[in-house]
Amino acid sequence: MFWDKVKETMPREELEALQSARLREVALRAARSPFYKNRFAEAGVEPGDVRGLEDLRRLPFTTKQDLRDWFPYGLVAADMKDVVRLHASSGTTGKSTAVFYSRADIDNWADMVARCMAMTGADSSDVFQNMTGYGMFTGGLGMHFGAERLGMLTIPMGAGNTKWQMANMKMYGTTVIHITPSYALHLCEEFAAEGIDPKRDLKLRIALVGAEPYSEGTRRKLEDFLGASVFNSYGLSEMNGPGVAFECVEKNGMHLWEDHYILEIVDPKTLEPVAEGERGEIVMTTLTREAMPIIRYRVRDLTSVLPGACPCGRTHRRIDRITGRSDDMLIIKGVNVFPSQIEDALMSMSEVGGGWQIELTRVEGADHIAVNVEVADSFFRGDIKELNRLRKSIQGAIKNETLVTPEVKLVEPNTLPRSVGKAVRVIDKRQI
Template identity: 45%
Template sequence: GTTGKPTVVGYTEHDMDIWAEVMGRVFTMGGLTCKDLLHNATGYGLFTGGLGFHSAAERMKIAVIPSSTGFTSRQLLLLRDFGATAITGTPSFALHLAEKAKAEGYDIKKDFKLKVGFFGAEPASEGLKNEIANIWGIDYIEVYGLSEIIGPGVASSCKHSHLLHVNEDHFYPEIIDPKTGEVLEDGERGELVVTTLTKQGLPIIRYRTGDITSITRVPCRCGRTLCRIESIVGRSDDMLVINGVNVFPSQIEHVLSKIDDITINYQIIAQKKGYLDKLEIDIELSENFMSDDVNEFNQLKKKIEHELLNALYINVDVKLVAPRSIQRSEGKAIRVIDKRAN
């Protein structure tokens, strides 16, 4: 796991076969074949992500560069020199790689041969997915999983839709009301609950994931008939309640992705002002924003605050900061700092 105390999980040989099978489906949905070269920038060690991607790729006779996380400059060198056609990692690290590539003088579209990326481990808005896809010139495949269930491979998107196909022959999904536990109808948003159907080493019945999503059984254009879930909106424990209003980081990210002159590098700070909650969002300016005009700066700030008010129904104090001033993460991005309990 990547939240709280580390979770110990076990796999039998049968479980490893199942894991490779479902991850093979993920790669197939992304169009990979034995002719591809995979740059695996997902963590190895005791994290299930890197191992899941690696073992499935080997089963499919796909060559793997086991780069893991960190060492950004070296990652870019490996990507260019070996000519990887596919990459794995977190969305925030993919964005960080692109920023670093530009800073080091790479021409992203010419110097790299990537055609598809497999990203997961943290929620990503549609705007962030589109930005990563456009910057790198790749197809964006979202991969969903949990260590307690199998690791990555529980579900993934395909080239035809941002919805994620659930491998329901191995993992039975339900959506419940996170407060009452009541099972919700298809299309209603709630907490995802998963039951493992074929796992031996650590079988789990109705595991509460904490992830907020919804289920649809409308067939996908790709022809697959598995049920699908929407991209994870956020975790039930990541949700901020600001003066009685529920706010997810992905909602904020979606708004920011549609505004010019800023980036999607941001940090949310929740704190108390008297008895009321106060929400501040630090947002990095785009390097293309060159104006020294205070009025233009304030107009941009007010525009962002107005758009956030329309989307969230709460007032937000926006603080515009210099490019690359918010600390980057090589794993999951730290988007929320809640100071209200301090």
């Protein structure tokens, strides 16, 4: 189902011509901000000389550190009287970053989210329960405005309050939810503990799952338990929030809205573009944002562009699921390991529950990796010591996936710390 068929199926040449025209405008607009005025001058770029996409690579990159260094207003390119909202990171690590929106920015954002939701088959007859945090986090308001734009009955629950979430799903006949994967796994455990079988007791049909990366195994686990179709979503606050890219019903990658963003995939070391289909770091340029345009932003998420056309008819290119971040890759005993690989290994095993955590230490000068794994409730018989065979097979599965042999510690169901926001999956104690 299309929300805006003309734009979603625009022929590639037209789409690229539109990108070129918008890039010319955005370069000029960005130069009104103190940061880009400065950055363009340093790079020797005259924004008026940008003719179109062919000049994209002459423009300098922008990094998260730039957003921190010029916090709070350094990247604002509009009159403050035209700026109507901000979202900001919690700033628990280092300085905070903030993103600003004009009325048109909020409008475009709602439109993109509505496109994404329609693409999964949701429509105005659905009841939508938004289970991600409202407030400064973009997952709440971003999805909320898009759901209302699409015309769904929208329940602004936010994260947490699991018992109330479950009650609302029953009372109002919720058919669509938006949730993080770690909270979704937790919700499944709570349903099981309360004797609720979602397939029997709920009307849920679509789960929009995003805000943190998750594996195909996690998707299958959620779909089996919830009896709903799980869609992968992608977004980040620097690029508005959720709704940047989403899966269509083909579930073969996420269409990224190229009338609003320019997508590049670059090699994290050389910053040169990689060949189509090759994995690299996402770089994005906002094309329509008024309050805070961002040019060639190094997102640090790793993915690839999937080749070929999508049977759904949309022409916007598809990115593969995010497999990690160039800055969260772990180097263990000299081997590159992504937490997503360990998740893949764990979630393929039905005996494993929803909680897991990696702990890195240094023992006698050598890296040591321990993986704490919760046993699934349905499998646990009361004595963790009897599960030596399971422990061994988890160890083997992780070694197959990563080439590193971890120490595996099994723990009882629901005993690892739970989060309603982003899960902390890695504790690296090696620097201490």
